[in-house]
Amino acid sequence: MLLAEPYRIKVVEPIARTTREERERFITEAGYNTFLLRSKDVYLDFLTDSGTSAMSDNQWAGMMLGDEAYAGSRNFLALQETVRRYYGFAYMVPTHQGRGAENLLSRILIKPGDYIPGNMYFTTTRAHQELNGGTFVDVIVDEAHDATADLPFKGNVDLTKLESLIARVGPERIPYISLAVTVNLAGGQPVSMANMRAVKQIAERHGINVMLDATRCVENAYFIKEREAGYAGQTIAEILLEMMSYSDGCTMSGKKDCLVNIGGFLAMNDESLYQRACELVVLFEGMPTYGGLAGRDMEAMARGIVESLDYDYIAHRIAQVRYLGEALRAAGVAIVEPIGGHAVFLDARRFLAHLTQDEFPAQSLAAHLYIEGGVRAMERGIVSAGRDDDGNQRYPKLELVRLAIPRRVYTYAHLDVAAEAVIQLFRHRDEIPGLTMVYEPRILRFFTARFEPIAKPEADLTRAREASIASVH
Ligand code: PM9
Secondary structure: OOOOOOOOOOOOOOOOOOOHHHHHHHHHHOOOOHHHOOHHHOOEEOOOOOOOOOOOHHHHHHHOOOOOOOOOOHHHHHHHHHHHHHHOOOEEEEEOOHHHHHHHHHHHHOOOOOEEEEOOOOHHHHHHHHHOOOEEEEOEOHHHHOOOOOOOOOOOEOHHHHHHHHHHHOHHHOOEEEEEOOEHHHOOEOOOHHHHHHHHHHHHHHOOEEEEEOOOHHHHHHHHHHHOOOOOOOOHHHHHHHHHHOOOEEEEEOOOOOOOOOOEEEEEOOHHHHHHHHHHHHHHOOOOOOOOOOHHHHHHHHHHHHHHOOHHHHHHHHHHHHHHHHHHHHOOOOEOOOOOOOEEEEEHHHHOOOOOHHHOHHHHHHHHHHHHHOEEOEEEOHHHHOEOOOOOEOOOOOOEEEEEOOOOOOOHHHHHHHHHHHHHHHHOHHHOOOEEEEEOOOOOHHHOOEEEEOOOOHHHHHHHHHHHHHHHO
């Protein structure tokens, strides 16, 4: 049975359909990069779950209570109180979004030559670590890099990998352990409470801090409640507090689990770390009591944090994501298993088995999904992985297309339409060509890189068409 929406719709935003011919033109103009499409040309926008949530009437009401004083806004005090109560951290500096917090944290704690262990890289997080002279070291369990491995807590840290890094480089060269809950690029996979506890114990033994990337921590808490022994009877809020207790602080992109369109924060328990964050935030964001946000944005985030902990909200959220994933799986489409918290990830390696990774299969698949059904998704593979310090192309094992579901925005009918588009595309997958990159930005290239299709001889296309017709029958 469908878990129906725990809300009713008060405001609607029309979305327009386009023709296939129009979409072919739009994606060509966008250099086969879905980031460069205009939103008005997209029917179902699953590019990201970041900043795309629908706010509640309660949050919009809070926006009217914005205290836009330059310093000491009452909305800051409300946000600080909310973070203390639900996340358990004594101090909090607001930032314009998650990467603002990553910038502050990386600048304060990382010295050139340091190593930062983490459970799989994330694009902006690693970019800030590297900009400050650090080296990210992936200590996630091996199975996280295997799209087919079906484990309840596939975001877990491999404790042996963590211990051996500490032994190899020494704890003094590890400013903190960067622990993401859930793990975005592994497919929105959660970390178990037991694993978080164990990471904290190891870190304490060596005098190393644990800093969480709490961006999707509520989704992680839901999975703990659902899957980990001993947590079924606890509330999401209780689980979240315990998760946070195994860390020394966190960066937060409020644009995800805090249910706002903009905002983030850096939180911690250590007063001296807070003081340094206050010194830096005035340089990059604004006063420590607004950090790049309007008072009304802080109010919306404070209220969003409370709403995000409501069981009905989070159960429905996860149910929607699962609904889409199960429809694709039933049609034989290769997806990352198990279905994660914020998105369904298509496995482009298996979907487009005729392409090599250098032909950017996930990028091409995302572009062709847009052509097929006006559905916008995001590449999470070789393009996102970028190059290492020596300019060498990184080759991630996972070559994925992410369909991220915005929170409280789409209905199950929209998900049916999206699934149908993916399934249609799957039927003629052999016709999808590889791409060549014609413009490559130096940093975070996936946002603005441009591509062109690799022309295939007509004979190849005919053969591919015949093969795909045969494979359907
Ligand atoms: N994540 C996402 O779409 C937004 C743009 S990056 C392609 O998944 C984690 C785990 C994130 C994240 C953003 C950030 C940065 C940090 N950690 O976008 O700066 O998923 O608020 O947060 C995006 P901001």
